[in-house]
Structure formats: C-alpha cells, structure tokens
Amino acid sequence: MKARGPHRPLAPFARMLADSRGVSAIEFALVGPVVFILILGTLEIALDMFVDASVQLAAQAASRVGLTTVDPASGTRADQAKQIVMATLGRWQKIGATVTIATLDYGSYGNVGTSNYTSDLGDFGNVVSYNITVKMPGFSGIPQLLGVSTLTFQRNYIVQNEK
Numbered sequence: 001m002k003a004r005g006p007h008r009p010l011a012p013f014a015r016m017l018a019d020s021r022g023v024s025a026i027e028f029a030l031v032g033p034v035v036f037i038l039i040l041g042t043l044e045i046a047l048d049m050f051v052d053a054s055v056q057l058a059a060q061a062a063s064r065v066g067l068t069t070v071d072p073a074s075g076t077r078a079d080q081a082k083q084i085v086m087a088t089l090g091r092w093q094k095i096g097a098t099v100t101i102a103t104l105d106y107g108s109y110g111n112v113g114t115s116n117y118t119s120d121l122g123d124f125g126n127v128v129s130y131n132i133t134v135k136m137p138g139f140s141g142i143p144q145l146l147g148v149s150t151l152t153f154q155r156n157y158i159v160q161n162e163k
Helices: 011-018 023-068 077-093
Strands: 098-105 127-136 151-160
Touching: 023 077, 023 127, 023 151, 077 098, 077 127
Parallel strands: none
Antiparallel strands: 098 127, 127 151
16 A cells, blocks of 8 residues: 655645736736726717817817908808808717807907996997807717716906907
8 A cells, every 4th residue: 555645735726826826817907997998088078178178179260250240141240150160160069069159249358257338249349258058978988987977178268359
C-alpha cells in the first residue's frame, strides 16, 4: 500500500488562481461600462454643443432682420425673424424641444434691463433685444442620470436698428 502525502485542502483554489482563462472577460466586465458611459457622455456633449451653436446662429440671423427695418414683401419683420429662427431650430422640435422667441424694443440703450419696453422689433434707431431659448431633454439620458431633466440653451442679442 502506498502512503498518502499531506492533505492540501486549498489545492483546488491554488489551481484556479494559477489559471488565467477568462481574465479578459472579467476585465471587460469591469472596464466596459465605464468606457461606454464615457463614449455616451462625449456624444452628449458634442450634440449639446451643436444645439448651442445653432441657437447662436439663429439669434444672429434674427437680429439681422431687425437691424435693417425693411418690411418684407409679405408678412411682418417679426414673422420673418420667427421664420428664420424656426428654419434653424425647427429640427430640434422634432425631438421634444421647445423654442421660445422674444423681442423687446427698449427704444434706447438707457432703457435696457428696465421694464420700459414694448414687445416688437422697433423702429429706426431703436434698441431691440432678441431672446431665443431652446429647452429640451438630453440626447443620451446621461443628463437625467446626473439629475438634469431639461437642458436650456439661450442667446440674447441687443442691437440698434439702422437709422
């Protein structure tokens, strides 16, 4: 009869620790979600910057309409400014955005920031504020994870109409 050696109860665990099969899967399971969230976050920021740039372009284009004080062939200057803004920002409404356009005629620079204004594009030489706001949910859901339910993009332009 052959004598047995010393009993090693941890031998199976030692073999598992020495076995490197499946290490890649475990590493991917640990790192994959972090990388996925970083990619989604990067895409979210890029799309948000694109929306912000389109709000900027829309506000600049609308303020140019008011600067000239030339009435269009059909409609009013306010209608024309709204059409220009919606041509740029209307695509965001398709994904749940709300677009708000407000024009305030202060008359002169001294009245800017006071309650002394009317809601139109003003006359020759008047100082007008163009306020464009876009409110929308995030694209990827990451802002909602961070507690931000609505993203707000806003531009305010104050210009003096041509004399």
